[in-house]
Amino acid sequence: MSSDIRKWFMKQHDKGSGSVSKPATVVPDKPSPLSSQKPNQVQATQENSGRRKTSKYFTTSTAKEVNSEETVKEKVEAKTPPKRKTRKSNEDLPDDIKPSPAKKLHRNDDDDDEDDFVPPSKDKRSAEVKPTKKMKTGSGIQIIRSSHQVDDHLEDETNEKDSETPLKAGGRGKGGRGSGATARGRGRGGGRGGFMNFGERKDPPHKGEKEVPEGAPECLNSLTFVISGTLDSLEREEAEDLIKRHGGRVTSAVSKKTSFLLADEDVGGRKSSKAKELGIPFLTEDGLFDMIRKSKPAKTQMQEEKKKRSSEKLDKSIINKSPHKVEVKDDKAVSVGRKDAAKSVKPGISPDKRKSHSGDRSSLTWTEKYRPKLPNDIIGNQSIVKQLHDWLMTWDEHFLHAGQKGKGKKQSDSGSKKAVLLSGSPGIGKSTSAKLVSQMLGFQAIEVNASDSRGKADAKIGKGIGGSTSNSIKELVSNEIVNSSSDWSKHQKSVLIMDEVDGMSAGDRGGVADLIASIKISKIPIICICNDRYSQKLKSLVNYCLPLNYRKPTKQQMAKRLKQIADAEGLQINEVALEELAERVNGDMRMAINQLQYMSISKSAINYDDVRQRLLSSAKDEDISPFTAVDKLFGFNGGKLRMDERIDLSMSDPDLVPLIVQENYINYRPTSIGKDENGVKRMQFLARAAESIGDGDIFNVQIRRYRQWQLSQSSSFASCIIPAALMHGHRETLEPGERNFNRFGGWLGKNSTMRKNLRLLEDVHVHFLASQEAKLNRATLRVDYFTLLLKQLTYPLQMMPKEVAVQKVVEFMDAYSLTQEDFDTIVDLSKFKGHPNPMDNIQPAVKSALTKAYKQGSSSRVVRSADLITLPGLKKAPKKRIAALLEPVENGVSEENGEALAENEEENSDSEDADDVGLLGTNADQKPQLDLLTNKPKGVQVQLDLKNNGKSNVKKTPASKSRASEAADKGAQVTGSRKRKK
Numbered sequence: 001m002s003s004d005i006r007k008w009f010m011k012q013h014d015k016g017s018g019s020v021s022k023p024a025t026v027v028p029d030k031p032s033p034l035s036s037q038k039p040n041q042v043q044a045t046q047e048n049s050g051r052r053k054t055s056k057y058f059t060t061s062t063a064k065e066v067n068s069e070e071t072v073k074e075k076v077e078a079k080t081p082p083k084r085k086t087r088k089s090n091e092d093l094p095d096d097i098k099p100s101p102a103k104k105l106h107r108n109d110d111d112d113d114e115d116d117f118v119p120p121s122k123d124k125r126s127a128e129v130k131p132t133k134k135m136k137t138g139s140g141i142q143i144i145r146s147s148h149q150v151d152d153h154l155e156d157e158t159n160e161k162d163s164e165t166p167l168k169a170g171g172r173g174k175g176g177r178g179s180g181a182t183a184r185g186r187g188r189g190g191g192r193g194g195f196m197n198f199g200e201r202k203d204p205p206h207k208g209e210k211e212v213p214e215g216a217p218e219c220l221n222s223l224t225f226v227i228s229g230t231l232d233s234l235e236r237e238e239a240e241d242l243i244k245r246h247g248g249r250v251t252s253a254v255s256k257k258t259s260f261l262l263a264d265e266d267v268g269g270r271k272s273s274k275a276k277e278l279g280i281p282f283l284t285e286d287g288l289f290d291m292i293r294k295s296k297p298a299k300t301q302m303q304e305e306k307k308k309r310s311s312e313k314l315d316k317s318i319i320n321k322s323p324h325k326v327e328v329k330d331d332k333a334v335s336v337g338r339k340d341a342a343k344s345v346k347p348g349i350s351p352d353k354r355k356s357h358s359g360d361r362s363s364l365t366w367t368e369k370y371r372p373k374l375p376n377d378i379i380g381n382q383s384i385v386k387q388l389h390d391w392l393m394t395w396d397e398h399f400l401h402a403g404q405k406g407k408g409k410k411q412s413d414s415g416s417k418k419a420v421l422l423s424g425s426p427g428i429g430k431s432t433s434a435k436l437v438s439q440m441l442g443f444q445a446i447e448v449n450a451s452d453s454r455g456k457a458d459a460k461i462g463k464g465i466g467g468s469t470s471n472s473i474k475e476l477v478s479n480e481i482v483n484s485s486s487d488w489s490k491h492q493k494s495v496l497i498m499d500e501v502d503g504m505s506a507g508d509r510g511g512v513a514d515l516i517a518s519i520k521i522s523k524i525p526i527i528c529i530c531n532d533r534y535s536q537k538l539k540s541l542v543n544y545c546l547p548l549n550y551r552k553p554t555k556q557q558m559a560k561r562l563k564q565i566a567d568a569e570g571l572q573i574n575e576v577a578l579e580e581l582a583e584r585v586n587g588d589m590r591m592a593i594n595q596l597q598y599m600s601i602s603k604s605a606i607n608y609d610d611v612r613q614r615l616l617s618s619a620k621d622e623d624i625s626p627f628t629a630v631d632k633l634f635g636f637n638g639g640k641l642r643m644d645e646r647i648d649l650s651m652s653d654p655d656l657v658p659l660i661v662q663e664n665y666i667n668y669r670p671t672s673i674g675k676d677e678n679g680v681k682r683m684q685f686l687a688r689a690a691e692s693i694g695d696g697d698i699f700n701v702q703i704r705r706y707r708q709w710q711l712s713q714s715s716s717f718a719s720c721i722i723p724a725a726l727m728h729g730h731r732e733t734l735e736p737g738e739r740n741f742n743r744f745g746g747w748l749g750k751n752s753t754m755r756k757n758l759r760l761l762e763d764v765h766v767h768f769l770a771s772q773e774a775k776l777n778r779a780t781l782r783v784d785y786f787t788l789l790l791k792q793l794t795y796p797l798q799m800m801p802k803e804v805a806v807q808k809v810v811e812f813m814d815a816y817s818l819t820q821e822d823f824d825t826i827v828d829l830s831k832f833k834g835h836p837n838p839m840d841n842i843q844p845a846v847k848s849a850l851t852k853a854y855k856q857g858s859s860s861r862v863v864r865s866a867d868l869i870t871l872p873g874l875k876k877a878p879k880k881r882i883a884a885l886l887e888p889v890e891n892g893v894s895e896e897n898g899e900a901l902a903e904n905e906e907e908n909s910d911s912e913d914a915d916d917v918g919l920l921g922t923n924a925d926q927k928p929q930l931d932l933l934t935n936k937p938k939g940v941q942v943q944l945d946l947k948n949n950g951k952s953n954v955k956k957t958p959a960s961k962s963r964a965s966e967a968a969d970k971g972a973q974v975t976g977s978r979k980r981k982k
């Protein structure tokens, strides 16, 4: 169940941004001799990280002088032999490449890092590999290489099967977990952070120890980087940001377009071997820093220039924004240095748009202003647009003209559906393409927002256009005059565009059903638009439509279009920043354009950081699922979250987040405990977390029971923030076969089971009291009596011969007024995990004999509680009426009692029961008669008979005298029993 619910709660996980990290397991005892070198020296850049210099493929000082990809490549190629030599042994390596002792130590500890460093072929044996590796440290590189291979291998192939990775058992789907840990947005850094290495990449050994340089804003322009392995001082995410901030691009896989492989160690994985194969130079973190730093002198000048320019632009943009100066701006755009902009606008933005820029339409939102004018302007989904075009173009042929000849084609013919259903996420151009295609083919588009026309049309369409929208639609689609082919040439063709059809509910006065009816009779094409084609509401509609599913445009496509818009608006922003924007809005072009316009209000030059800042703050308004919230709280970066972020996360769903925390905290191995060989620290952390969750529960009770809502934050603090702060880290499975993702809180299910069990226990309790054999409370019954009752009920059935056992048990049940349900309750509530089922050793024949014997005795059973009465022919006992009958009354029962009861039986019986009664006879004189005869306080004995049985109509048997008088002697209080004198 939890997994099902999980599906619904799970949002698309962030792909690992690579920020997941692990505490550095070892700090080298001695600093490497190399690390003493100054970082700003070009040659030293490889070494000063104190880490293994990797290979000849690493750029040296030459690389730093390179300003463009080309030159770098050339230079490196010049230094690089055409074919990569196989790796030398340590002895053969030059001194600066040989691992220092400290590095060896580091290596070994890396090996302890169970995550990254196990060759794929040796999966599931990671633990065993370690000692071997340690023994082999003399030639550490190979060990490291192979282990890192896996790291890279995993990084590169997050989609690979679990079987290829050592931690399979803990597995869950593709690339999932890592992302949850990061505070970043959606779908970041593709290909990284597969669940196997979630949170398992090491922390950079010199994390935060180096000053991150600032260079000229575009100094890495046109360079593409791929990051591999752990860097020296930067987390991957930081490195990525640094590169992007300076105009560079970061991709996840090495290709011909890659300029550098950013790596501080030659991890020997797929990325590095591919880089070597393609002759792509390696670059260390220090190399990168240096490259950026180097642009600085230029930067200061450039910055000043930029400042000037931007202040000028700002002035201009302010001028431009004031309505009466619009023309000035446009003149400039055309005349002064805007040729580029004008050029770049060409393909996507049609000329009249640029014109419109200059005038009265400047108040339009950019989404309107830059709405595509031709189907070709729509970015992405061109094949879908073509399909739509073809469908619309041939519609008449298929349905109108064919209709005259042979009533059109069948709806089942998938090639000729009368309507089309465009589906896809918001803001990707569905409505736009519907309008443009219609326009292009000369159709008059009649747009209806389906969510406005929720109801069904009147049966009489005659009410017509003046009526509701639904009526108008019916009128429209069936209008003979408008569509009659004879007059066709005189009238413009129409197409009905029904937007947001998922907004009209199927259950909501038949909106969808009505739409389907309209489609069937329609004489004009209908284009339906929705976001989710798989919505339940649209289940029936899809059968009548040609489904066309829109995909999100790629970030490159979006960035290109956004660049055109930015250029047209004179906004300075580079493509990397635009790609970031495209990525952050998750393919929603409308949102991207809106965000761009919003940012342009305050700035005329926008950089990567501005985009990040803007979208981080807007991301706050997004709804996040409780699972994402817990992922973030418990993730590796959970410790780095600010307190307000933690509060936001825990309060995002104050009911469910604490439940999920409580369910999963035990699975986390906290990062903060470091190495914890005997697990004591972890236990201590768990204990503290549990205590805090307990406190949270106390708060919660105060809030719910006494409405102390002011304690909400304290409750979240105790039940989510403290446990997460203690336990955040690496999630692991505790049982074989368990899936390694956060489970839905089990409390809700358990609570429901508990309530059911309490109800059943209460039934047993009432019957038990009614028997007057004991006076006890519910807890005592459960704790002290159940074991004994169970023995009495099951042992005879296991040990004794069938007849004897059955008789003994039935007698016992009668003595304590236990029903068959009570029997089951006692058995069920006495079951414990790991203990044998008490019913296991009882033969089925014995069980059925027991049931039979119990039922046989039911007609002459002493009734002590209303719900114990069962009437023949009725499945449901009319409890209330019987209870009323059993109420003590002073005088004799009125003679109509029997009839009243019979009536009641009829009232209570469902149709099936009525049938049963019918079988038994439903005439007044055939109705079952109930006669109760006893004046004993203990209970009444009921004997039922049916008049039509041919027996005497009333049989009265006094309740077992001995027991009744015993009870009377005891003067026991009867709870739940009803006595009746007749």
Ligand SMILES: Nc1ncnc2c1ncn2[C@@H]1O[C@H](COP(=O)(O)OP(=O)(O)OP(=O)(O)O)[C@@H](O)[C@H]1O
Binding pocket: 366, 367, 368, 370, 371, 372, 377, 378, 379, 380, 424, 425, 426, 427, 428, 429, 430, 431, 432, 433, 499, 530, 531, 553, 561, 589, 590, 593
């Ligand atoms: N593929 C695209 N190419 C160019 N511009 C686009 C594209 N998609 C969206 N836009 C921009 O976003 C605006 C809104 O697009 P549109 O209304 O067509 O989106 P939609 O997919 O129909 O969204 P919804 O599902 O919310 O109705 C357009 O005016 C246009 O400026």
